[in-house]
Amino acid sequence: MSKIRRQFLSGLLIAGFFLAWQLICVGFGVSDIVLPSPSQIVATLVHDFTAIWPHAFQTLYTTMLGFVLAIVSGVALGVVVGSSRVAYDVANPLLVGFASIPKVAVVPIFVLWFGAGTVPAVLTAMVTAVFPIVVNVATGLATTEPELEDFMKTLHATRLDRLVNVGLPRTMPYFFASLKVAVTLAFVGAVISETVASNRGIGNLMMIASSNFDVPLVFAGLLILALLGVALYAVFSVIESRVTGWATRGIDLASL
Amino acid sequence: MSRDYAFSAASPVGRAIQRRSRMLAVLTAGIASCALALIVSPTSRAEPQTKIRMVLNWKYEGPQGMFFLAADRGYFGAAGLDVSFDQGNGSGAAVPLVANGSYDIAFGDINALVTLAAKKPDEAPVAVAMLYNEPPFVIVVKADSPVHAPKDLEGKTIGAPANDGALKLFPAFCKIAQMDCPAVKFSNMQPNLREPMLMQGQIDGAFGYINTIRFAAKNMGIDPDTRLRFIRYSDYGMNLYSNCIIVSRKLIKEHPEAVRGFLTALFKGINDSIRDPDAAVQAVAKREPLIKVPLEKEKLLATMGREMSDPEIGSIGLGAVDTKRLEKAIGILVDAEQLPFTPKAGQIFDASFLPPLADRPKSMR
Numbered sequence: 126m127s128k129i130r131r132q133f134l135s136g137l138l139i140a141g142f143f144l145a146w147q148l149i150c151v152g153f154g155v156s157d158i159v160l161p162s163p164s165q166i167v168a169t170l171v172h173d174f175t176a177i178w179p180h181a182f183q184t185l186y187t188t189m190l191g192f193v194l195a196i197v198s199g200v201a202l203g204v205v206v207g208s209s210r211v212a213y214d215v216a217n218p219l220l221v222g223f224a225s226i227p228k229v230a231v232v233p234i235f236v237l238w239f240g241a242g243t244v245p246a247v248l249t250a251m252v253t254a255v256f257p258i259v260v261n262v263a264t265g266l267a268t269t270e271p272e273l274e275d276f277m278k279t280l281h282a283t284r285l286d287r288l289v290n291v292g293l294p295r296t297m298p299y300f301f302a303s304l305k306v307a308v309t310l311a312f313v314g315a316v317i318s319e320t321v322a323s324n325r326g327i328g329n330l331m332m333i334a335s336s337n338f339d340v341p342l343v344f345a346g347l348l349i350l351a352l353l354g355v356a357l358y359a360v361f362s363v364i365e366s367r368v369t370g371w372a373t374r375g376i377d378l379a380s381l
Numbered sequence: 382m383s384r385d386y387a388f389s390a391a392s393p394v395g396r397a398i399q400r401r402s403r404m405l406a407v408l409t410a411g412i413a414s415c416a417l418a419l420i421v422s423p424t425s426r427a428e429p430q431t432k433i434r435m436v437l438n439w440k441y442e443g444p445q446g447m448f449f450l451a452a453d454r455g456y457f458g459a460a461g462l463d464v465s466f467d468q469g470n471g472s473g474a475a476v477p478l479v480a481n482g483s484y485d486i487a488f489g490d491i492n493a494l495v496t497l498a499a500k501k502p503d504e505a506p507v508a509v510a511m512l513y514n515e516p517p518f519v520i521v522v523k524a525d526s527p528v529h530a531p532k533d534l535e536g537k538t539i540g541a542p543a544n545d546g547a548l549k550l551f552p553a554f555c556k557i558a559q560m561d562c563p564a565v566k567f568s569n570m571q572p573n574l575r576e577p578m579l580m581q582g583q584i585d586g587a588f589g590y591i592n593t594i595r596f597a598a599k600n601m602g603i604d605p606d607t608r609l610r611f612i613r614y615s616d617y618g619m620n621l622y623s624n625c626i627i628v629s630r631k632l633i634k635e636h637p638e639a640v641r642g643f644l645t646a647l648f649k650g651i652n653d654s655i656r657d658p659d660a661a662v663q664a665v666a667k668r669e670p671l672i673k674v675p676l677e678k679e680k681l682l683a684t685m686g687r688e689m690s691d692p693e694i695g696s697i698g699l700g701a702v703d704t705k706r707l708e709k710a711i712g713i714l715v716d717a718e719q720l721p722f723t724p725k726a727g728q729i730f731d732a733s734f735l736p737p738l739a740d741r742p743k744s745m746r
Contacts, residue, residue, distance in 0.1 A: 156481070236570070237578070241574075241583065321574070332569065338501065
């Protein structure tokens with residue numbers, strides 16, 4: 126099945142989902158404070174677009190900033206943790222401990238330390254997104270084929286040489302896989318922070334909309350989040366295929 | 382190796398497979414019998430009770446002891462009701478939860494109800510008993526703040542939890558107090574962050590209910606009488622009603638006797654709480670052992686003595702409303718929020734389910 130055909134079917138599935146939703150709302154006469162219909166949501170989105178856009182931009186901005194920080198710190202931590210078996214075993218329990226803390230519990234603390242608004246949103250996005258990156262980079266480094274490592278050692282390559290020329294490129298598929306997960310998590314973190322304390326952002330928009338009983342606007346916010354999430358996922362998929370196309374060459378050939 | 386041999390008890394693989402299938406059979410039988418036992422086990426009450434889901438105004442606190450005492454002393458049960466309570470997230474937030482069917486009854490703010498009734502008259506629920514008849518809406522500032530009168534708030538940042546009643550009434554307040562409304566900045570946060578952010582100086586003031594703020598400050602170890610100052614909306618002629626019992630239209634239509642029974646039981650609980658506030662707070666502590674009992678008792682007494690003690694209850698009793706006062710309050714709201722139409726008092730409040738005057742307290746002491 127060709128790529129175009131798969132994308133077409135994907136679009137068909139999404140259209141089918143919204144059509145079913147619309148039919149259920151109209152057919153069962155569902156009130157719009159319980160579940161607005163897609164037509165209502167899109168109408169609200171179009172009508173209030175100029176008011177919604179600054180919020181969407183804020184969420185996108187804090188997500189991307191938090192995400193970039195997560196990549197930098199995630200790769201750095203991943204390299205440290207994955208560099209040796211000892212480091213991996215010693216650091217793992219602490220990492221898992223931190224990752225297990227629900228980030229929504231940490232947001233009020235960030236707000237009290239740094240004030241409401243952008244800073245806690247960026248920090249929450251970073252903290253939520255960093256763990257999958259650390260784990261994947263560490264795993265990728267730890268599972269580099271020993272034959273390649275040994276070969277480099279015979280050429281008297283330093284540890285840094287081996288890391289830069291073998292370890293990191295070899296880790297790229299794992300790293301990009303984690304990026305796709307991490308970007309959606311960064312989104313979640315930023316929006317959660319906005320619902321707790323912020324004056325801008327989709328999370329804030331949704332809180333205010335629900336307090337005004339404007340449920341279609343809440344769902345319009347959700348729709349924007351979904352669209353932004355898909356867009357970011359798509360961007361990173363494209364980057365991934367350019368950088369690590371060599372890793373999936375077997376799969377690509379087989380699927381033609 | 383033949384398939385028959387491999388799966389028979391003669392081969393190690395076969396024995397392992399048989400062991401596994403036996404374990405699976407035992408496990409399935411166990412789960413099935415547990416499920417069966419749960420389904421056919423007798424329920425604790427023989428007669429069918431109307432299930433009522435109620436959402437409260439806030440997290441567990443002393444004033445809610447009135448509800449819990451009525452539950453624990455079996456008053457709801459005697460009225461044929463099985464009432465479950467969920468903690469709430471603000472008096473304003475409780476109202477849409479009844480409107481969208483998540484709950485049958487709420488303890489919420491009548492002003493949020495008026496706003497919803499003006500926007501969605503067919504879906505808005507109905508208030509049936511008024512409990513907080515003195516307006517609790519305030520803007521709190523630190524005692525050493527340069528803000529003394531409402532006009533001083535211009536240019537300042539006020540903490541504004543999204544569903545807060547005082548925030549929603551601010552358009553009316555700033556008009557009555559002749560402030561420059563757009564000059565006041567808001568900072569949105571969850572209600573539990575309001576007092577910490579105020580004390581840290583991240584906001585200059587905050588919206589809220591007076592007792593919620595006072596006792597949250599006490600819980601933080603801050604004495605509200607010396608460290609905080611309140612700008613009360615009631616000082617500026619905003620004689621609004623506040624929290625009341627709100628029920629869904631569906632419940633009124635399908636089980637009117639349940640609404641009547643609920644209120645009868647509740648007022649018994651309220652009368653008991655006036656006589657024995659310790660028992661009321663104990664009923665709360667049973668549900669949340671982490672509360673500070675002396676503080677919550679103080680809060681219960683403060684609420685009964687202030688929020689629930691408008692002089693009008695001396696003649697009409699707790700629970701009823703003065704129609705003229707309600708109409709004036711509705712007018713203030715419609716004007717402040719530019720609502721599409723003015724709901725009638727009768728649309729908002731239905732007094733027909735209240736117990737007779739003799740069963741309702743005329744004084745909360």
